[in-house]
Amino acid sequence: GRPCEMTPIRMPPMALMKVMIRPAIIISIAAGFLVSKAGVEGTADKAFVTQLATNPVSLGVVSGASALIGLVPGMPLIPFMALAAATGFMAWRLGRARLKPQPTEAELAAADPNAKPKEDVEEPIGTALAIDEVKIELGYSLLSLINDLEGRRLTDQVRALRRSLAQEYGFVMPSVRILDNMRLPTQGYAIRIKEMEAGAGEVRLGHLMAMDPAGRQVDLPGEHTREPAFGLPATWISDSLKEEATFRGYTIVDPSTVLTTHLTEILKENMADLLSYAQVQKLLAEMTGEEKKLVDELIPSVVTVTTLQRVLQALLKEKVSIRDLGAILEGLAEAAPHTSSVTALIEHVRGRLARQLCWQHRGDDGALPIVTLSPEWEAAFAEALVGSGEEKQLAMAPSRLQDFIRNVRD
Template identity: 55%
Template sequence: MADTAAPNPAATEAAGGLDFRALLNRVMRGDVALAVGILAILVMLLLPMPSMLLDFSLAISVSVSVLVLMTALFIKKPLEFSAFPAVLLITTLLRLGLNIASTRLILSRGHEGTDAAGEVIEAFGAFVMQGNVVIGIIVFSILVIVNFVVITKGSGRIAEVAARFTLDAMPGKQMAIDADLSAGLITEDEARKRRAELEGESNFFGAMDGASKFVRGDAMAGLMITAINLIGGMIIGVAQSGMDFGSAAAAYSTLTIGDGLVSQIPALVISVAAGLLVSKAGVDGEADKAVFGQLTANPQGLGLVSAVAFMVGVLPGMPFLPFALMSAGAGALAWMNRDIVERKAQEAAEAEAEKVAEEASSKATEDAPIEDSLAIDELKIELGYGLLPLINDVDGRKLTDQIKALRRSLAEEMGFITPAVRIIDNMSLGNNEYAIRIKELEAGRGQLQLHKLLVMDPSGLPIDMPGDHVKEPTFGLPATWIEEGLREEASFRGYTIVEPAAVLVTHLTEQLRENMADLLSYAEVEKLIDKLSKEHKKLVDDITPSQISRAGIQRVLQMLIRERVSIRDLPTILEGIAEASATTQNIDAIVEHVRARLARQLCHANKAHDGVLPVLAMGPQWEQAFMESLVGDGDRRQLALAPSKLHDFVAAIRNSFETASTQGHVPVLLTSPMIRPYVRSLVERFRPQTVVMSQNEIHPSARLKTLGHVG
């Protein structure tokens, strides 16, 4: 039996026209439902609508507004409802379309009775008015005032401020992400995800700033339509339909108030949703849980509420029962929360005491041999007694884990593994003080405040928030230790927020970068060579000790690392050493030759985000001045620049780099190969972060952007 071929969907569609089942599936998935809905609203603006269809559409409007409110209430962060600005525009257009449709029915059929515009409008009007036109107008006016003056204006202002501060805070948050990435606290994927969230947050609040104007305009349009319906309907009823003034007022006021209410109530609900959404920034978790948890977290506050409610209830003329019930409820919550808070505090204290005891017992060892006192720790962190909890799990991340991530990040960046960091307590330090030691010598010191946050302004300005104002220990920037409860406000202001452990890790990172050359010992160089492939080990054996010693290789690597050049590509470096050492024993000359071999790496490491390498070139007069100031030969060659010339050069460098910095550039100083080492040794004294490269180190594929000359 021959197989029957399956029908080709494309051929079927071509032969039989449009595939309605596929279209229905797309509608059910929402692919075209939104477009159909918007087209239906546009048709509603032009064609008359039957009263039954109007009732159904009004029910949809009310239901959608409640759905939007519940969604805004239960989401955990605003970006989970990033489509809200579009939803806001569509619901506004829907209400305006329904207003026009109901206005058409009210003005054309209002003389027939209060059911002329459908049962929904009639029910709203009759229920609110209770047979009294004045009551209906007053209730409607109050709803309009609440929506227009209070909620709409407030949410619009919040959206405006949130958009401005979110945009202003983007550079600081971006710097925080880059700092965490460079410190090894987050991966590249996590950094990319955070940047995407940051961009989405900025776009969302910018869109909310504009979308809030729809809410305000909708309230104004609803008020004007209500006035038109009431005045125009009464004129039509009396002048054209022959109704007496009282009957016209009763009929058209019922229809108008009902139409206004069925429009303003969804508008009010949407306005509340907008206010909740824009005011939710910085609140962790769902809004209902966050609000209830924070309001009931303080037993003292609940106790005072209970006392105040009871005192108000016993005042003469006050109904006692409502206030008594409120007092009893608040008192019960205060009692339960007090027990919970005390139990948690006791458990935390006991756990901390046990951990401290375990640390103390583990450090108690037998007397060690005297020879052990000769050993030194290459890297050591000493903690005051108050900082010992950092060793344990703090907010899900141990200090040891963060340091391990830092060492891994530095190994990937610089090409060798830094020594392990020993963490000990030091009772001679202050309670909240720490010290960083490199080869037993203190390299840095600072203070931390556990259970607080360190905030800094990315622009370097003082912090205008309550707290302990200090200098950030790594870069000396103005900073402030704030309470955890002020995190939301600090984030809203665009400040960089750093956890206590991250402050210590950042300080350690900079100290390691500054002293990394000293940590590259002879033993570490031997480890690096041992990990090479057989072919490259053979190269090392060929050039040592005939051309250069192992100590000479160590010195070359140290000089590269001192200028923060990665030695991860060790085979290329060794090949450069072999080439240069065949003709010279001058370590400076060998280093310059190796740097030229690493031209591609150097250009890639120093290029800007747009892929361009910004450079400031040494002016010809300074090139000549440095060449004329070199004295001696070989390893004894030195720079002997006159003091006046030295002063002028420092001023010229500072002016040129400050000008480039104001333009948003971090340039490389470009010199001739002959004077590059001497320029670098001079520049690093007052600008240690500045990279100095020679023309030989510019790879042919690099795209240069000359910002000017140092003249």
């Protein structure tokens, strides 16, 4: 029936220090283990032993840390000093072993007369002849784009671009090789197609590119430049101006996106050249069902793979998607028995893709814009045709063609 009374516990300062320090040390060591273990395969105990046993610097750090912990008031001195001495001795032995000079090949041969001399293996000449179809060269400062901690890694964006081109054009982009080039500016890059430079530019790490959708110069402090893919006026601004630029309606992109956009436009311009014979064979091999039967009947008895490659290249050069490969093969099956002209085959395939072409070029209102020729221009083009049959070509004076282009634009 008596009320409960709480009596405060009084602890000496030294005991209180022990209670506070020991849990903090244990938590710090555990956190260090977790950080060191990240990205390392295998169990934590094996990784811990391996990292310590192979690095004298790590053992030296452990020895010094153990000695300091042993000197902390309230901590057991003898166990920590023993650990410091053991790890210090191991660090000294391991360091001496690394400093010991390694025997040369001549010394090894003298020690073992029966040993065969090491022969230099010549690298196959084929590796020197290999050509990278698509390659990105980065200046030294841009290597961090490959491992961007904010999730905008260049490799991830290239992977997404590969899928985007496949969905939009039916074109499977070759693998992209990314490497450094010390001859480039530190923040410069170069894009090569079959070892030939197809585009180059510079980006600014730690900054954002701001562009006015209307094509005007951005009215913000920063480094004025040109967007490399389309040549539009742009400005590199600091991250602190991002909100203001967004409020003004400017388009904001990061450096890796600028590079990827430039790569996208270059690939679109070179899809036809990058569509190789082997890639066409892969496209045919991946077809299934009824389309596979069509391939077996058509290739190569009616249409060769080379002819199909030329047709697909012509379509890609005009930015026409080849994703509907079944319709393209059906068009070739209809026209190939009547003509061997690649030009005639391409024209017939375009007719099979009429719905796709109209949808691709429709306006925002759904209408298809067209251009009609006046009787005068029809007569001019008819008179400029030379040759006969499938060899017929247009031979109009360049000045006359410029007049036609000017009239179309006006």
